[in-house]
Amino acid sequence: MDTYYDVVVLGGGVGGxxxxxxxxxxxxxxxxxxxxxxxxxxxxxxxxxxxxxxKSAAVxxxxxxxxxxxxxxxxxxxxxxxxxxxxxxxxxxLRQGVAYLMQKNAITVFEGMGKILSPRQIQVTTGDxxxxxxxxxxxIATGATAKTLPDLLIDGTRLxxxxxxxxxxxxxxxxxxxxxxxxxxxxxxxLNDFGVQVQVLEYADQLLANETKAISKALKAALSKRGIQxxxxxxxxxxxxxxxxxxxxxxxxxxxxxxxxxEQALVAVGRQARVTGFGLDNTDVIxxxxxxxxxDAHYETNVSNIFAIGDCIDTLQLAHVAMAEGIHAADxxxxxxxxxxxxxxxxxxxxxxxxxxxVGPANIDTDQHPHVKTGVFPxxxxxxxxxxxxxxxxxxxxxxxxxxxxxxVLIVGEHATDMISxxxxxxxxxxxxxxxxxxxxxxPTLSETIRQATLAxxxxxxxx
Numbered sequence: 001m002d003t004y005y006d007v008v009v010l011g012g013g014v015g016g017x018x019x020x021x022x023x024x025x026x027x028x029x030x031x032x033x034x035x036x037x038x039x040x041x042x043x044x045x046x047x048x049x050x051x052x053x054x055k056s057a058a059v060x061x062x063x064x065x066x067x068x069x070x071x072x073x074x075x076x077x078x079x080x081x082x083x084x085x086x087x088x089x090x091x092x093x094l095r096q097g098v099a100y101l102m103q104k105n106a107i108t109v110f111e112g113m114g115k116i117l118s119p120r121q122i123q124v125t126t127g128d129x130x131x132x133x134x135x136x137x138x139x140i141a142t143g144a145t146a147k148t149l150p151d152l153l154i155d156g157t158r159l160x161x162x163x164x165x166x167x168x169x170x171x172x173x174x175x176x177x178x179x180x181x182x183x184x185x186x187x188x189x190x191l192n193d194f195g196v197q198v199q200v201l202e203y204a205d206q207l208l209a210n211e212t213k214a215i216s217k218a219l220k221a222a223l224s225k226r227g228i229q230x231x232x233x234x235x236x237x238x239x240x241x242x243x244x245x246x247x248x249x250x251x252x253x254x255x256x257x258x259x260x261x262x263e264q265a266l267v268a269v270g271r272q273a274r275v276t277g278f279g280l281d282n283t284d285v286i287x288x289x290x291x292x293x294x295x296d297a298h299y300e301t302n303v304s305n306i307f308a309i310g311d312c313i314d315t316l317q318l319a320h321v322a323m324a325e326g327i328h329a330a331d332x333x334x335x336x337x338x339x340x341x342x343x344x345x346x347x348x349x350x351x352x353x354x355x356x357x358x359v360g361p362a363n364i365d366t367d368q369h370p371h372v373k374t375g376v377f378p379x380x381x382x383x384x385x386x387x388x389x390x391x392x393x394x395x396x397x398x399x400x401x402x403x404x405x406x407x408x409v410l411i412v413g414e415h416a417t418d419m420i421s422x423x424x425x426x427x428x429x430x431x432x433x434x435x436x437x438x439x440x441x442x443x444p445t446l447s448e449t450i451r452q453a454t455l456a457x458x459x460x461x462x463x464x
Contacts, residue, residue: 005031007333008122008135010114010278013040014047015310015322016141017098022330023139024105031133032107033114033124038098040143042319044091045163050186052087054351057193061353068389078194084169116279119303123279137305137333140293141326142278144271144311149178151238152267158246159239159265162187171196174262176248178236180207182350184268185223189352192228199260201234201250203269208350211362214396218412222354222392234258239265273312290314297340299329307333321346345427349417354393357420359427360408364398371401375456379413381464382452383444390414395453397423397433404432406454415446422450433458 007023009016012034020032037044056078066073102109110133112126122138124131146161148154156164162183171194177184180202188198200223202209206216207230220230233253240247248260273292280293285301285308288294293301293308300307307329310322324341331338350356364372379385379393393413399406409423426436436454441447448463455461 003132004134005029005108005136007031007137007139007330008033008133009139009141010116010122011040011141011143011310012038012098012109013141013143013310013322014042014319015143015326016040016139017102018323019139019141019309019326019330020107021101021105022327023333024107026330026334028330028334030105030107031110031135032102033110033112033122035111035113037095038102038109039091039095042322043094043098045166047319048094049087049091049166050162050190051351052090053083054186054190054353056083056086057190058353060193065389080171080194081169087166114278116282119283119306135305137307139299139326139329139333140278140280140306140308140312141310141322142274142312144273144317146267147270147272148267149236149269152178152236153239153241154267155241158241158263159267161267165264165266172263173197174264175199176201176246176260176262176265177268178248178265179268179270180204180230180232181209181268181270184266185219185350185352187266187268188228189223189226192223192226193353197262199229199262200231201236201248201260202230202232203235205233205253207232208356211348211356211358212410215356215358215410215412218394219350219352219354219356222412223352226353231258271311271317273314275312288314298332298338299325300332316343316346316348318346318348342428345424347417347420347424349420351417354390354413355411355416357411357416358409359420359424360398360406364407369400369402369407372398372407373401373457374398375453375458375461377449377453377456377461377464379446379449382446382449384446384448385414387444388414388446395419395449397436397450397453397457399433399454399457404434404458406431406433406436409450409453411449413446413449419447419450422447 006028007030009020009032020030023030063075110124112124115123122133174197177188177200192198208216234250236250238249246265252258286294292314295308295313299309309325311317344361347359376396380391385391396410398408406426433454441451452463
């Protein structure tokens, strides 16, 4: 067997397998090494399975409010076992799809643990079998693991990560969520829909600490209205696991000692790059001060033939970002002249109810843009939102008052994550507010809210 490859990809998650496919499209000989399951965290333990749960939660909500639409229906409850099985079936189907794509693109897949031996060689161990591969280029796509806090010992039963929650085929009666970021809030939202009593503890003074206060305030209000208890400025100090519950001790924003007790506690305080356990120290690749792999604008490390993408580097930890980085790295290896990714043009989505979607910088540079104009358009003034029974929410658009450039779009509301791509495209194409406003949007659609918010930023909104 020929063991020399133009490109070896270490890690078969969404970034890794996308990079492998793109490299194969350039007629390069490609191998992919994956120790667990093709698709990585996103497909198996993250994006896909949680969104499957969210869809079931949405169906349950629709049944519960069917009378509002003149439909006689009643939700007698739900079968979480069936919901769990549906999630597993979707994940399995998509995983088989990835395996098919590997075969279709003539990518050799090695199922085993990869260990870098040198800047030109890697070893794969599968059971008692060992293979050594030589490569011209290596793309590291090892992802990240869940962070925890120093005084919290995750036991996998009472104190859990999202991985354990997805693996269990039952729901807790109550849950404390430690962390008010995207992962924690998505779980809080969907479990609340299923009747779980949820409390969120966030260390920062706002939810979604890296986003605008406007977004945080709107989402906190919406989740609180649904009965989710939210505490910001909460510093978790310790935990105590009992037979049937877990107690979380924390201090509140005023410094007072508090406790939260639930059947389970979810630790969702972020993810840390996986940079050990695969032989990186057998190279001269350097790490950043954040303990991520240091790369340049083309995802090349200081070792010229070794690249890194996705959650193991210091960029946005999002599946679509890892995919884009994988494509970019493969194109660069193939010799294409590629432009660096502008991360301000990358949409950031939170799949709560209501959904949140943002594109553009979280904080606009007022030195560069001294005259920012903002327009807000409420869902309540949109015909399609009223038809859908989803009138809570709004779109906010920020533009440069001097140049008319589109700077930032924030959406809180139904289908926000689907609508944000229009704004992302606008930023990518350097669209002006006038061009967005001049684009004819179909009626009645939620997409009209983006146009109206853009018009509002110019003082020209017609529907409010």
